[in-house]
Amino acid sequence: MDYNNNNPYLQLAPVPPAATNGHGTNGNRSMGKIYEALNRCGKRVEVATKKAEVYADNIWHHFKVSPSLADAAMARIAQGTKALAEGGHEKVFQQIFEVLPGEKLLNSYACYISTSTGPLIGTLYVSTKKVAFCSEYPFCYYSSTGQQQWMHYKVVVQLDRLRSVNPSSNRVNHSEKYIQIVTTDGREFWFMGFISYDKALKQLCEALQQSRGSSGAKFPEARSS
Structure with a gap:
């Protein structure tokens, strides 16, 4: 795991022990609820338009990235439930990250971040001031003293530290798409x-253009990797 190895954009946010409830491991999840949710999604797709079918394909690909289908499905259910309970994604954003004066959330996107131990599921937030990511589940972290802690994996990049946004796709399977963001000091993050x-x-490209005070910049084309 890419722990705080002198990376100024990486933050490890501790969570209360009661908040883990097995979320740090694959644990026993309610598969009945997952199958029920997927079944409802399938029924909608049967009567949906082509646009909805593409959306359903994206959801399936989103689930497949995770080592555990159960974890991915439950993460999306939990994220949606939390947003409803807190009064919207902006409220969740304000609770997770330090909000600067005048900062507004533009949008949030379900995705994964690439780490040295594999992809972590979470949410990418794009605001008028920053690009930020927070993992959906906490993970077990051992401090230098050997103390066990449960932490959320967070990345925060202020827009004035963002150098580029680069799309790419898998050469063999073009449905596997990635977004790389690069900071002004050369740090890279893959989503x-x-x-x-x-x-x-x-949204990321528009945020980058806005931070540079430019307009009319070309939309970057995806490259294969």
């Missing part, structure tokens, strides 16, 4: 498994 890839890419 994948988006449910709304095109919208996320467009």
Whole structure:
């Protein structure tokens, strides 16, 4: 795991022990609820338009990125439930991250971040001041003293530290799409498994253009990797 190895954009946010409830492991999840949710989704797709079918394909790809289908499905259910309970994604954003004066959330996107131990499921937030990611589940972290802690994996990049936004795709399977963001000091972060890839890419590019005070910049084309 990419712990705090002198990376100024990486934050490990501790959570109360009661908040883990097995979320740090694959645990026993209610598969009945997952199958029921997927079944409802399938029934909608049967009568949906082509646009909805593409959206359903994106959801399935989003689930497949995770080592555990159960974890991915439950993460999306939990994220949606939390947003409803807190009064919207902006309220959740304000609770997770330090909000600067005048900062507004533009949008949020379900996705994964690439780490040295594999993809972590979570949400990417794009605001008028920053690009930020927070993992859906906490993970077990051992401090230098050997103390066990449960932490959320968070990345925060202020827009004035964002150098580029680069789309790419798998050469063999073009449905596997990625977004790389690069900071002004050369740090790279890779995101994948988006449910709304095109919208996320467009939003990130617009945020980058706004931070540079430019307009009319070309939309970057995806490259194969």
